[in-house]
Amino acid sequence: MADEEQDDISADDWAAALAEQQAATDAPKPMPAAVPAAGMFQELKADALTGAQTTRLEMILDIPVTLTVELGRTKIAIRNLLQLAQGSVVELDALAGQPMDVLVNGCLIAQGEVVVVNDKFGIRLTDIITPEERLRGLNR
Numbered sequence: 001m002a003d004e005e006q007d008d009i010s011a012d013d014w015a016a017a018l019a020e021q022q023a024a025t026d027a028p029k030p031m032p033a034a035v036p037a038a039g040m041f042q043e044l045k046a047d048a049l050t051g052a053q054t055t056r057l058e059m060i061l062d063i064p065v066t067l068t069v070e071l072g073r074t075k076i077a078i079r080n081l082l083q084l085a086q087g088s089v090v091e092l093d094a095l096a097g098q099p100m101d102v103l104v105n106g107c108l109i110a111q112g113e114v115v116v117v118n119d120k121f122g123i124r125l126t127d128i129i130t131p132e133e134r135l136r137g138l139n140r
Helices: 002-026 051-060 078-082 131-138
Strands: 067-070 100-104 107-117 120-128
Touching: 002 107, 002 120, 100 120, 107 131
Parallel strands: none
Antiparallel strands: 067 100, 100 107, 107 120
């Protein structure tokens, strides 16, 4: 019974955090005009989809992807890696308070900040990477 109450409390707290996020994102913000990627992709419009295209799109909606939130990185020699033990501290390249990267299958899609709700970590997205920025990242 105590576990059920804890789950209800946790669900309520997450719902409140999500509502707060939605309220923050509801404020209209000026968006830069999207520049098409030189005819690289066909524009997808909901009203232009045929039944077959909708079926194809629905087929991919259940494909699992790996979502990774990256706190930071570092490079160390194998010698130092083998010396790590419980309680060791590894210095990362990220600064405290710096946005964390959100990757899907290793591709950067957003940045965000850590939130804690009922002793569980989450991430509040603060910046979504545009398709143009993702393309520029692939060209590096």
